[in-house]
Amino acid sequence: MAKRPYGKHWKGLKGYRVREGKDVDNHYFGGQVCDLPDCNLCGEKMHLIFCFDLKDERLSEIKANELNILPLVSCLNCSMVWKPQYFQLSNGGKSIQVISQENTDDWVQDVKDRLPVPLPRTNVNLIEMKAEDIPTNEENYDTAFDLFGSEYLCRLLGAPLYDEVPEDLECPVCNQEMKYIATVTQDIGERELISVVDFQLGEMNIFFHLCKDCLVLKSQIQGT
Numbered sequence: 001m002a003k004r005p006y007g008k009h010w011k012g013l014k015g016y017r018v019r020e021g022k023d024v025d026n027h028y029f030g031g032q033v034c035d036l037p038d039c040n041l042c043g044e045k046m047h048l049i050f051c052f053d054l055k056d057e058r059l060s061e062i063k064a065n066e067l068n069i070l071p072l073v074s075c076l077n078c079s080m081v082w083k084p085q086y087f088q089l090s091n092g093g094k095s096i097q098v099i100s101q102e103n104t105d106d107w108v109q110d111v112k113d114r115l116p117v118p119l120p121r122t123n124v125n126l127i128e129m130k131a132e133d134i135p136t137n138e139e140n141y142d143t144a145f146d147l148f149g150s151e152y153l154c155r156l157l158g159a160p161l162y163d164e165v166p167e168d169l170e171c172p173v174c175n176q177e178m179k180y181i182a183t184v185t186q187d188i189g190e191r192e193l194i195s196v197v198d199f200q201l202g203e204m205n206i207f208f209h210l211c212k213d214c215l216v217l218k219s220q221i222q223g224t
Helices: 057-062 138-147
Strands: 016-020 047-053 069-074 085-090 095-101 122-128 154-156 179-184 204-211 216-223
Touching: 047 179, 069 085, 069 179, 069 204, 069 216
Parallel strands: none
Antiparallel strands: 016 122, 016 154, 047 069, 085 095, 085 216, 154 179, 179 204, 204 216
């Protein structure tokens, strides 16, 4: 394994833990406020995992003139999530179209184990990350991994918790480097962090990057 990127992406911004709860702004898990594409493999609508209200001043660094919300999307019931995906956002963030997908497998989750489509909606709140959430050294790196999924489900902004720095972060439209925005993991407990569904993904974290100029969203995974 390549050397872990301790502190390499730490730029003084703590970022936020995301977990279920009320917030001043309208951030939520699940729901169907967006016009989502059909999954090319399993045929169901893709999942809206989290949706963040960009009126929140805490999210000013990812605010774009053409975006009102930031949706994090993928299909969580098949192997489409295993490879990089690129999505075009429009209509303020409510319309999502597939630009490209690189799926090379043909695995679909058993019906009894599938996450519902859409995911049931519940409000989430943003809590400023603690010092131990930031991977600036080996100790914090391991601690941050332990806390992620046991105390909160999503890391929003701040330092990415990469196992390896991903390649191919260029926007497919303008070729500029896309900005890291969030990582999603599963609930290690049983409905402890999200009460409305047993949110299980398997042993992976889903990373999301955004090109603010082109409104292109990328998802890709790393194993845990």
